[in-house]
Amino acid sequence: MALANERLDHLKTVKLDRRLRKLFPDEPPKGIPTVPVRLAILSSSTVDHLLPSLRVGALRHGIWLGTQLGDYGQYAQELQDPAAAIHQYRPTCVLFAFDARHMLRGIDVTAGADEAEAWLEATVADLARHWQLGRQQFDCKVIQQTILPVFPTLFGNNEQRLPGSAAALLSRLNQRLRASADAHGIELLAIDEQATQDGLQTWYDPALWHRGKQEVHPNATPVYGDMLGRLLAAYQGRSRKCLVLDLDNTLWGGVIGDDGLTGILIGNGNSVGEAFIEFQSYARALSRRGIILAVCSKNDEKNALEPFEKHPEMVLKRNDIACFVANWSDKASNIREIAQRLNIGLDSLVFVDDNPFEREIVRRELPMVAVPEIPEDPALYSRVVAAAGYFEGVHLTAEDRERTAQYQATLQRNSLAATVTDLPSYLRSLEMRMVWTRFDTIGLQRIVQLVNKTNQFNLTTRRTTTEEVEHIIADPRSLSLQMRLIDRFGDNGIISIIAGSLAGGGGIGADLGGPQAGPGDIVLHTWLMSCRVLGRGVEQAALDLVIAEGKRLQARRLIGVYKPTPKNDMTRRLYAELGFAALEPEGDIERWVLQLDGAEPKPTSIQIIEG
Structure with a gap:
C-alpha cells in the first residue's frame, strides 16, 4: 500500500501489479481493513492496459481489487448469457467503459436537431437498460465511464449549431449521462472532466486508437486507476472526513x-x-x-x-x-x-x-x-x-451540510461533561429526545451512506446498497429503525441504524443468524451508532425500540450478531451489557439471544418520540 501511494507512472504501476499478483495470486493479503471488490469491466474497446492501474489505484485507497474483463465489444451478450464468464465471476461492481466511436454509431453529421435529440434519448435509454440489467443480474454497484471528447470540431466556437457533429453530440451526451446517472443512482467515472483539466493529448492519442483500439493513453492509466480507487473507497466509507x-x-x-x-x-x-x-x-x-x-x-x-x-x-x-x-x-x-x-x-x-x-x-x-x-x-x-481526491463522495445529504455545527455542539457537550461529577444529572440536563422512524425513501441515501462508512460502532460492518434498503422498506416483515438524537445543544442528526430480518424468511441478512436461528427469530444483521453519542444511554434506548418492534412483528427472540473487525472491538461486549445471552460461536462470528417474552423497556434519560 505504501508503494501504491508513491508517484508511479504506467510502467512502474505495471511492475508493482505483477509483483502483487505473483505474491497473492488467489487471495488478498491479510490485514487490509476493507471488503475486497470484484470488478467486471464491460467495454467496447481495448482496455487490458487499464487493469494494472485499476488494481494499484484501488490499493492506494485501501481496497483489494480483483478484475474480470469481458470479451471485446460483447458486453450486451455477456450480460444476458448465463453461461458467460461474468456470471461465474459474480462481480460486486460493474464498470461500463465505452469509447466515443462506439457511442456515436448510427448518426451522421447531416442529422438535424430533432434527429439528434431522438438519438440522444435513445442512447441514454439504452445505457440505462444495461445499468438495470447489470444490477438485476449481479445485485451490485454500477459505474459508468463518461465519454472522452476525442473528435475535432467542424463548426468551431459555436459547434452546438451543428446538431449532428460528433463533438457537439458527445458534449450533450455527457450532460445527459449525468442527469440519467443521478436519476438511476449510478456513479460516474468522469474522465471527460479530467481530460479537460489535464489536456486531451494526455489522455488520447489517435495513433494508438487506430493501431490497437486503445482510447485511454497508457500515460493516463495511473490517474484512471486512482479515480476508480477513490470511488470504490467512498463506497466503503473510506473517504477522508x-x-x-x-x-x-x-x-x-x-x-x-x-x-x-x-x-x-x-x-x-x-x-x-x-x-x-x-x-x-x-x-x-x-x-x-x-x-x-x-x-x-x-x-x-x-x-x-x-x-x-x-x-x-x-x-x-x-x-x-x-x-x-x-x-x-x-x-x-x-x-x-x-x-x-x-x-x-x-x-x-x-x-x-x-x-x-x-x-x-x-x-x-x-x-x-x-x-x-x-x-x-x-x-x-x-x-x-x-x-488528490481525498474527499470523494457518492451521495450528499442534508446532514452532511450541518456537520460542522454538529461537531461544534459535540465539543460543547464534552466541555460541559468535563465540569460535572454527577453523570445522571448531566444527562438529564441535556434534555435528550430520540426521534425514530422506520426506514423510508426520505432517509434512503443517508441510511446507505451511514451503513457503508461506519466502522467503529458497527457490529457486523455489513455493507448495503440502495436496492437492498429499498427492499427492506418494501418488506413489512423487516425490522428497520433510523434514530435521530436532539438535545439542548442541537440536532446530532441520524445517530443509529438498526435492521433485522426474520430467520428463514429469505429476508436481507437473515443468513447471518446461522443454525441457532429458527422460526420467529429476528436476526439483527445491522446495528451501528455514531461514536459521538456513546455514553448517554443511547444503546439502551435503541434496544427498547428494537424490543417494541420485535413484539410488533410477533417475534419470539432477537438474535444479535457480532462479527469482529480491526476497528469494531468497542462493540464486542454490547450484547452482553444489554442482557443478551451468548450462543455457541461459529468461526469468528458471535451470536447472542434475547427472549422477547417478558423483555421490557428500561428507564433512561432519553425521551423517545416516533417521527
Missing part, C-alpha cells in the same frame, strides 16, 4: 504573531492575498458539503484567533472551524488531540501545511494521516488538495 489547516502562510501570508493583524497578507488587490482568499473559499465550500475543518497551528491561541474574529478579508470565520488547536506543542501530538476531540480516526484526516518540515514530521509520526505535498505558490493549494 476532516481537513486540518495550518495558519501562517497557509491561510494567509506572513506570521500573525510577528506581523500583526495589519501585516498579514490576505485580501483583494494583491495577487498573493487573493490566492489565500481562494484557498479559504475552497475550504469553506468543502465544509458546506460536509467536510470537517480543524486548525492546527504553532501560535498563541489569542493571536491565532484574531484574524478569524477581526480581519475583514477573512473568508473563514471561527464558526467554520469545528476544532481549533493553537499552541506550541508539536503538530503530530496536536493532530492526535484533534482526532480525539472530534472522535474520528486519524485515517480520516488530511493535513495541509506550507512548511515541508512540519509535513515530514506528521508523515513520519502519523503515516495514516494524508499529507499532500503543497507547492510554494498558494494559488495552487486548492488544485493540489482537490486533485
Whole structure:
C-alpha cells in the first residue's frame, strides 16, 4: 500500500501489479481493513492496459481489487448469457467503459436537431437498460465511464449549431449521462472532466486508437486507476472526513504573531492575498458539503484567533472551524488531540501545511494521516488538495451540510461533561429526545451512506446498497429503525441504524443468524451508532425500540450478531451489557439471544418520540 501511494507512472504501476499478483495470486493479503471488490469491466474497446492501474489505484485507497474483463465489444451478450464468464465471476461492481466511436454509431453529421435529440434519448435509454440489467443480474454497484471528447470540431466556437457533429453530440451526451446517472443512482467515472483539466493529448492519442483500439493513453492509466480507487473507497466509507489547516502562510501570508493583524497578507488587490482568499473559499465550500475543518497551528491561541474574529478579508470565520488547536506543542501530538476531540480516526484526516518540515514530521509520526505535498505558490493549494481526491463522495445529504455545527455542539457537550461529577444529572440536563422512524425513501441515501462508512460502532460492518434498503422498506416483515438524537445543544442528526430480518424468511441478512436461528427469530444483521453519542444511554434506548418492534412483528427472540473487525472491538461486549445471552460461536462470528417474552423497556434519560 505504501508503494501504491508513491508517484508511479504506467510502467512502474505495471511492475508493482505483477509483483502483487505473483505474491497473492488467489487471495488478498491479510490485514487490509476493507471488503475486497470484484470488478467486471464491460467495454467496447481495448482496455487490458487499464487493469494494472485499476488494481494499484484501488490499493492506494485501501481496497483489494480483483478484475474480470469481458470479451471485446460483447458486453450486451455477456450480460444476458448465463453461461458467460461474468456470471461465474459474480462481480460486486460493474464498470461500463465505452469509447466515443462506439457511442456515436448510427448518426451522421447531416442529422438535424430533432434527429439528434431522438438519438440522444435513445442512447441514454439504452445505457440505462444495461445499468438495470447489470444490477438485476449481479445485485451490485454500477459505474459508468463518461465519454472522452476525442473528435475535432467542424463548426468551431459555436459547434452546438451543428446538431449532428460528433463533438457537439458527445458534449450533450455527457450532460445527459449525468442527469440519467443521478436519476438511476449510478456513479460516474468522469474522465471527460479530467481530460479537460489535464489536456486531451494526455489522455488520447489517435495513433494508438487506430493501431490497437486503445482510447485511454497508457500515460493516463495511473490517474484512471486512482479515480476508480477513490470511488470504490467512498463506497466503503473510506473517504477522508476532516481537513486540518495550518495558519501562517497557509491561510494567509506572513506570521500573525510577528506581523500583526495589519501585516498579514490576505485580501483583494494583491495577487498573493487573493490566492489565500481562494484557498479559504475552497475550504469553506468543502465544509458546506460536509467536510470537517480543524486548525492546527504553532501560535498563541489569542493571536491565532484574531484574524478569524477581526480581519475583514477573512473568508473563514471561527464558526467554520469545528476544532481549533493553537499552541506550541508539536503538530503530530496536536493532530492526535484533534482526532480525539472530534472522535474520528486519524485515517480520516488530511493535513495541509506550507512548511515541508512540519509535513515530514506528521508523515513520519502519523503515516495514516494524508499529507499532500503543497507547492510554494498558494494559488495552487486548492488544485493540489482537490486533485488528490481525498474527499470523494457518492451521495450528499442534508446532514452532511450541518456537520460542522454538529461537531461544534459535540465539543460543547464534552466541555460541559468535563465540569460535572454527577453523570445522571448531566444527562438529564441535556434534555435528550430520540426521534425514530422506520426506514423510508426520505432517509434512503443517508441510511446507505451511514451503513457503508461506519466502522467503529458497527457490529457486523455489513455493507448495503440502495436496492437492498429499498427492499427492506418494501418488506413489512423487516425490522428497520433510523434514530435521530436532539438535545439542548442541537440536532446530532441520524445517530443509529438498526435492521433485522426474520430467520428463514429469505429476508436481507437473515443468513447471518446461522443454525441457532429458527422460526420467529429476528436476526439483527445491522446495528451501528455514531461514536459521538456513546455514553448517554443511547444503546439502551435503541434496544427498547428494537424490543417494541420485535413484539410488533410477533417475534419470539432477537438474535444479535457480532462479527469482529480491526476497528469494531468497542462493540464486542454490547450484547452482553444489554442482557443478551451468548450462543455457541461459529468461526469468528458471535451470536447472542434475547427472549422477547417478558423483555421490557428500561428507564433512561432519553425521551423517545416516533417521527
